[in-house]
Amino acid sequence: MGVVTDIRSGRSPERLDGELSEASAGELSDASAGRSGARNVSLFWRIFSLNAAGLVVATALLLGPVTVSTPVLAGEALVLLGGLVLLLAGNALVLRFGLAPLQRLDRAMATADLLRPGSRPVVGGPAETAGLITTYNTMLDRLEAERATGAARALSAQESERHRIARELHDEVGQTLTAVLLQLKRVADRAPGELRDEVGQAQEATRAGLDEIRRIARRLRPGVLEELGLASALRALAGEFTTHGLTVRHHVTGDLPALTPEAELVVYRVAQEGLTNTARHAGADRAELRLRSVPGGVELLVRDNGTGVGTAPEGAGITGMRERALLIGATLTVGPAPDGGTDVRLRLPVPEGARR
Structure with a gap:
């Protein structure tokens, strides 16, 4: 009858199907949100709920079968101590499970290394803790991306500077030492005998320096890598x-x-x-x-x-x-x-x- 009424009121079947689909999707969304909310109850409400439950139970027992006399009887003391132990144990369990994700996050933060990416703490726990871990993981992703970008720029600039220095060593210093070596050879050809040995030593030192310059230039700019x-x-x-x-x-x-x-x-x-x-x-x-x-x-x-x-x-x-x-x-x-x-x-x- 509801469908007939809606059609009579002027709404087409296609529009009606859309509204029904939206309603079903809304119900599913609400159910999913309810389950998610149940899983992500905040740490505050978990602790508060446990404490409140313990206090309500203790009050109900004191108003009912449990009484406290003056002086306190041995049985009453045992009941009160047992209730206190249960309340403390419940609080300890809630805090243990509630703070465990924070401990995992603490260990992950202590061992984080941007040069060894990929390790992330598992998102879980109460809503506040899950949100904190998610934020930390997002921040770590951003830092790793920024570091990789910065390192790429720095290394690119380093390689460019290496090539520039290698080119200047080869073209400037290398040519200068080559000219010095040639000049020393001409001097050695015209030098008297007592100076020829010293000029020869200067030639060998210059030749060794030229070889060292070429070796440094090759290390700075591996031409063989580009060519062969x-x-x-x-x-x-x-x-x-x-x-x-x-x-x-x-x-x-x-x-x-x-x-x-x-x-x-x-x-x-x-x-x-x-x-x-x-x-x-x-x-x-x-x-x-x-x-x-x-x-x-x-x-x-x-x-x-x-x-x-x-x-x-x-x-x-x-x-x-x-x-x-x-x-x-x-x-x-x-x-x-x-x-x-x-x-x-x-x-x-x-x-x-x-x-x-």
């Missing part, structure tokens, strides 16, 4: 560090996926920094540089037989490697090697089908 690719650049890097008592073995597989220029630069810089730390701080005589394809991506390994990382805090070099890894979505781990020493592993994901 990542595999050749890593082999050249291993050969460069095979000096002064350090032997670097390299193994680069040929079935590597195609990497972006940014990823290749990050892999090269991490390998360079890892070998630099080995040469300067590890006290090692052997090192290994390995780049291979692994399920789902590519892994770079820099391993040495030195003294290991120990308990010393991470320095600027490792921090820089972690920041570079974040730029390409890679994971960097630094830990002890199986036979002593240090392992530096960089694992970066590569989409399926990205094979050369």
Whole structure:
């Protein structure tokens, strides 16, 4: 009859169906809100409700079968003490379960590290606690995004500055030393015999300085990476560090996926920094540089037989490697090697089908 009445009043069946759908959706929304509200009762109301229930029960018992005499009888004292224990136990349980999410949030905040993203506390507990955890997770997401953006800009500026310095070293200082070397050769050809040896020593010192300038320029701007690719650049890097008592073995597989220029630069810089730390701080005589394809991506390994990382805090070099890894979505781990020493592993994901 209700449908007939609505049609007679001028409302079409389509409009009536819409209203019924809206009413059903409203009822479902109200039911869902009711269940959500029951789950997210605030901590204040939980504690207040338990205390109020305990006081109401205690009052009802005192007005009913339970009485207190003067002086207090032993049975009455036991009843009162038992009620007090139950009330305290109920309060302890509510506080324990209500504050547990806050304790999880405290541990998450104490161990948060923007260089190791992804860890988030689980949202749960009373409404206030759930809201606080949600806000914290949102803030952490924003901080990680801002840090990644800032690190990308800083590293991009750093690479540009490296290229500029390398170009000036090669074009300005290198050419100047080359001109000095040529001038010394002309002087040596016309110098008397007693001065020829000293001029020759000056030539050797100038030649050594020129070689050092070129080596520094190559480290600042890896031209071999741009010209010959990542595999050749890593082999050249291993050969460069095979000096002064350090032997670097390299193994680069040929079935590597195609990497972006940014990823290749990050892999090269991490390998360079890892070998630099080995040469300067590890006290090692052997090192290994390995780049291979692994399920789902590519892994770079820099391993040495030195003294290991120990308990010393991470320095600027490792921090820089972690920041570079974040730029390409890679994971960097630094830990002890199986036979002593240090392992530096960089694992970066590569989409399926990205094979050369």
